[in-house]
Amino acid sequence: MTDYSRYLSPMGRQLHESAIRRMGAVLAKADDLVSFAAGYPDATLFPWDAFREISHELLSSRDATVLQYGPTRGYAPLIEAIVGVLDGRAITATPDQVLITSGSQQGLDLIARVLVSPGDSVLVELPAYTGAISAFKNAGANLVGVRQDAGDGINLEDLDAVCLRERAAGRTVTLLYLVPNFQNPTGSLLSLEKRQRLLEWAERRDMLIVEDDPYGVLYFDDAASAREARPIRADDRHGRVIYLSTFSKTLAPGFRVGWMVAPASLAERFETAKQAVDLMSGAFDQRIVLEAVRRGLLGELAPRLRAQYQAKRIVMEQALRRACGDRLTWPAPKGGFFLWATLPDGCVDQALLDRAVEQRLIFVIGSAFYVDGSGHDKIRLSFSAPTLDRIEEGAKRLAAAMQPALAT
Amino acid sequence: MTDYSRYLSPMGRQLHESAIRRMGAVLAKADDLVSFAAGYPDATLFPWDAFREISHELLSSRDATVLQYGPTRGYAPLIEAIVGVLDGRAITATPDQVLITSGSQQGLDLIARVLVSPGDSVLVELPAYTGAISAFKNAGANLVGVRQDAGDGINLEDLDAVCLRERAAGRTVTLLYLVPNFQNPTGSLLSLEKRQRLLEWAERRDMLIVEDDPYGVLYFDDAASAREARPIRADDRHGRVIYLSTFSKTLAPGFRVGWMVAPASLAERFETAKQAVDLMSGAFDQRIVLEAVRRGLLGELAPRLRAQYQAKRIVMEQALRRACGDRLTWPAPKGGFFLWATLPDGCVDQALLDRAVEQRLIFVIGSAFYVDGSGHDKIRLSFSAPTLDRIEEGAKRLAAAMQPALAT
Secondary structure, X not given: OOOOHHHOOHHHHHOOOOHHHHHHHHHOOOOOOEEOOOOOOOHHHOOHHHHHHHHHHHHHHOOHHHOOOOOXXXXXXXXXXXXXXXXXXXXXXOHHHEEEEOHHHHHHHHHHHHHOOOOOEEXXXXXXXXXXXXXXXXXXXXXXXXXXEOOOEEOHHHHHHHHHHHHHOOOOEEEEEEOXXXXXXXXXXXXXXXXXXXXXXXXXHOOEEEEXXXXXXXXXXXXXXXXXXXXXXXXXXXXXXXXXXXXXXXXXXXXXOEEEEOOHHHHHHHHHHHHHHHOOOOHHHHHHHHHHHHOOHHHHHHHHHHHHHHHHHHHHHHXXXXXXXXXXXXXXXXXXXXXXXXXXXXXXXXXXXXXXXXXXXXXXXXXHHOOOOOOOOEEEEEOOOOOHHHHHXXXXXXXXXXXHXXXX | OOOOXXXXXXXXXXXXXXXXXXXXXXXXXXXXXXXXXXXXXXXXXXXXXXXXXHHHHHHHHOOHHHOOOOXXXXXXXXXXXXXXXXXXXXXXXXXXXXXXXXXXXXXXXXXXXXHOOOOOEEEEEEOOOHHHHHHHHHOOOEEEXXXXXXXXXXXXXXXXXHXXXXXXXXXXXXXXXXXXXXXXXXXXXXXXXXXXXHHHHHHHHOOEEEEEOOOOOOEOOOOOOOHHHOXXXXXXXXXOEEEEEEOOOOOOHHHOOEEEEOOXXXXXXXXXXXXXXXXXXXXXXXXXXXXXXXXXXXXXXXXXXXXXXXXXXXXXHXXXXXXXXXXXXXXXXXXXXXXXXXXXXXXXXXXXHHHHHHOOEEOEEHHHHOOOOXXXXXXXXXXXXXXXXXXXXXXXXXXXXXXXXXXX
């Protein structure tokens, strides 16, 4: 028997593959590849020694709970510690509103499964994070894009128009997904004034906002401040926001520890869904992260991460300017991991990627981030993981890949 | 806003809560509780020192991949190592058939999502593992129970009759889920002859078999042998079996590392589904497990685990016999973590649990394992985690809880 397709469920047939994860598979195979593709943090910034000490102490303790099954909700002291982390972001939350997730991605999947019925419209930014697109699509959502303004995020007039248009067409619309801080892929920052207006809009239109905030603390000092990255959830007085964050960008992604904050009755639903999904997130991972938080590593590391990613961003900008001149343009990102570049006329994202792979360079095509089929004039270039040398080298390879398109 | 129920998807409304996980929440709250509830392995048997050494070496290496994002499929050398582990179980598999999962539970969830359409009938044993019941129910499955024979597992005549009856009623039926080795909750072992006949049946009826094998190596030397625990997948010549296993019972569950073996085209579908679920299983967890396998810990530990769990089983059987006399009966389990007890007439599982909680004892009610609403005369008693003293104490508390029911 070789044809298993007849066994697939509707979801199994329509699974949405991540363009980013696909690049990861290419990456694993090629030598001397420069990757501007995946948004990997810089592993040289991981607090390796602290993790080693913490692991040593936890495993020396022989405390059963370090390696045992534990509560689906998460290790209670870690939840308490996260309440403290949230407080530092001006968010007031109680433990019954917090759920530990296996990375933020799991939060997205749980939201999609628990809150999205097949055929529902879910509003996302144009462009939007591909992992969210996949999670919502796999739940059968009809994804509808909302325009962004240059530099300061989602356009509120378009948002309201799209919402009303979908409802007029008879669709159920209850969710808006967005990344207000240093958006993936654009690097843009939603203005504080828009955040307030979004909350009013959600109340007026009876909407829930899924606020995904992996990069909030990774602002560039030369472009933004902590004050400007204030989460929408901080001012949510009507229970309209489900907030997601993670330790993947501030400690290390290999631990798979993220969290969500939701109204308690919804958090309980997400917890019940998670029971059948993976029983619990990694116990050892949770304990290592907890100890890292307790030892103040988040606060200690943050300035170093901000400085290092800003330095890499500057190097990439300069290298691209030198290698590609003004044929490539991008809005200055205010934080995060990505440059969001517009290609010159006549240059198409997928064709450029095909040529770039010949040059041993990968990035993510812009169209992967658009739910409306557009974005073929964009590419996402991640500067977070490669060394400064590799960023220089990658810029040259990109210029070489762009050459034929510009010549014709 | 306090009522969020109107936002829930059909899945969000009908979420199936695990009776076992609910007991876990009770456990976390009470002092001096004896738990015969969750099937936790014995944490004193975890190879703590080896894990400490391995963690030390991995984190000293500063090898980025130890803490970085990695492929959704799993860390390639771990997949290779698992192919070797499978070979030791007489299973021939290639790496493209293997997917690392966040515990076996994630394998069940991926199977349910990718292969079950809402309304499909899925065949399960009476009784069946509750985590599988939850995963299939959350995908909208109609679960249909198949009778088991005393001691040697699923009844093949009933299986065929149920399958044909469901199809005659117009239902799609493509999946049978079962635990052939030391079943959860009954502890029974499917005979080798029945395994062969199951494969023939699957081919005849065009069915896929989901073979869940967490306990296969944990046979009791006084009751069974490795030969008798030969996986169904070992003799699957027609690609009818999806095999699940885990390191949770042989190394430690806190790492959340399991795996599935499926025909390559299905493995690719499960991988794509997993992309949007959690991107990847924990990188550090995978590396620790890989090193443990490489150092031969699985083979070293297995005899000790078998001896220890057998000893605990014997202690529980003796303690129950002393405390409860012949009012409680159970088939001798041949391996695994559980005694599956039949209550005396007039004793109902939930009422007994309520009284047991007053005695500071918990277990799992039998009816939680039955998809047909029966099983109220059964309880599952796990002997794997508690110490010998606590097993003795728990048996006394169980007898005390049973007393009023017997008196009336």
